[in-house]
Amino acid sequence: MNEKQFVVDEEGQGKRIDLYLTGLLEDLTRSQLQRLIAENKVLVNGQVVKANYKVKTGDVITCKLSVHKVMPVLPEKIALQIIYEDEDLLVINKPRGMLVYPASGKYSGTLVNALLDHCSELSGTKDTVRPGIVHRLDKDTSGLLVAAKNNDVHKELARQFKAALVRREYLALVHGLMSEPGGVIDAPIGRNLRNRQKMAVVLKNSKQAVTKYQVLERFPDYTLLRCRLQTGRTHQIRVHLAYLQHPVVGDFKYGTSTSQQEQSRKLGLQGQALHSLALGFRHPCSQEWLEFTAVPPQDFLNALQVLGSESINKLLAEEKGRR
Numbered sequence: 001m002n003e004k005q006f007v008v009d010e011e012g013q014g015k016r017i018d019l020y021l022t023g024l025l026e027d028l029t030r031s032q033l034q035r036l037i038a039e040n041k042v043l044v045n046g047q048v049v050k051a052n053y054k055v056k057t058g059d060v061i062t063c064k065l066s067v068h069k070v071m072p073v074l075p076e077k078i079a080l081q082i083i084y085e086d087e088d089l090l091v092i093n094k095p096r097g098m099l100v101y102p103a104s105g106k107y108s109g110t111l112v113n114a115l116l117d118h119c120s121e122l123s124g125t126k127d128t129v130r131p132g133i134v135h136r137l138d139k140d141t142s143g144l145l146v147a148a149k150n151n152d153v154h155k156e157l158a159r160q161f162k163a164a165l166v167r168r169e170y171l172a173l174v175h176g177l178m179s180e181p182g183g184v185i186d187a188p189i190g191r192n193l194r195n196r197q198k199m200a201v202v203l204k205n206s207k208q209a210v211t212k213y214q215v216l217e218r219f220p221d222y223t224l225l226r227c228r229l230q231t232g233r234t235h236q237i238r239v240h241l242a243y244l245q246h247p248v249v250g251d252f253k254y255g256t257s258t259s260q261q262e263q264s265r266k267l268g269l270q271g272q273a274l275h276s277l278a279l280g281f282r283h284p285c286s287q288e289w290l291e292f293t294a295v296p297p298q299d300f301l302n303a304l305q306v307l308g309s310e311s312i313n314k315l316l317a318e319e320k321g322r323r
Contacts, residue, residue, distance in 0.1 A: 043061070094276075140272045141272065177218055
């Protein structure tokens with residue numbers, strides 16, 4: 001364990017501790033620092049603090065850093081389903097089961113590895129394991145994602161995401177019958193207070209999260225939804241739907257019982273039934289509005305066929321017609 005100590009000067013007065021340390025520990029991202037703080041590895045005057053603690057002149061900050069070798073992220077020849085590409089950006093239909101960028105010690109087989117092989121240039125970030133990545137999808141969520149090839153495009157796309165100017169719509173099959181035709185879930189999301197590996201609807205140390213949803217079709221034990229993100233919190237749709245007691249089919253992390261897991265297997269699903277169906281944004285350079293659609297994985301379509309879906313083909317045709 002490597003221990004580093006800092007004394008806050010007048011310039012640092014009033015800054016959040018995670019932001020203050022970002023300027024001092026340049027090898028660590030803000031999210032990595034927040035994780036260290038959450039793990040009680042950052043002390044102020046010998047006391048544990050939260051990531052939103054505002055430092056004061058004279059505070060003594062002690063950081064306990066793990067000594068580990070940082071592995072380089074290397075290009076890998078991995079097939080990509082590219083929906084659109086130009087000199088500034090590309091839109092990919094990410095398969096279920098692929099990490100967007102290296103995490104938890106996995107440095108190969110990710111979308112970033114594939115992008116590094118495919119593209120001569122990608123936008124650079126402080127965190128070198130995420131070149132080109134403007135936003136992310138969970139490992140087990142399939143569908144559309146946009147990546148940037150230069151910093152100016154990256155910044156403008158990030159601005160559009162932050163300002164909720166991007167159309168992000170998902171297809172989700174959930175457990176149970178939802179009686180209402182649709183609605184808005186406006187519930188803050190933060191780390192689960194009992195399990196730091198999960199997110200949850202909580203009031204403490206959370207951020208606003210808003211998901212709009214519309215019922216597309218009902219089956220005896222399931223409901224097919226179209227969900228639109230207004231914000232982009234970690235696991236947002238999965239957490240929000242579990243909060244409504246209608247977890248995503250095949251999502252074993254959030255709220256599925258043993259019987260629900262068995263139901264998922266009987267449908268032939270090879271993962272969770274959540275797919276990034278549609279993505280729309282204004283091109284940062286041409287200012288043209290671009291809109292894309294990606295067909296869900298075959299096992300998702302097969303499960304809907306087993307359930308006797310009458311809406312999926314119509315929905316896909318409508319989405320194709322919007323392009």
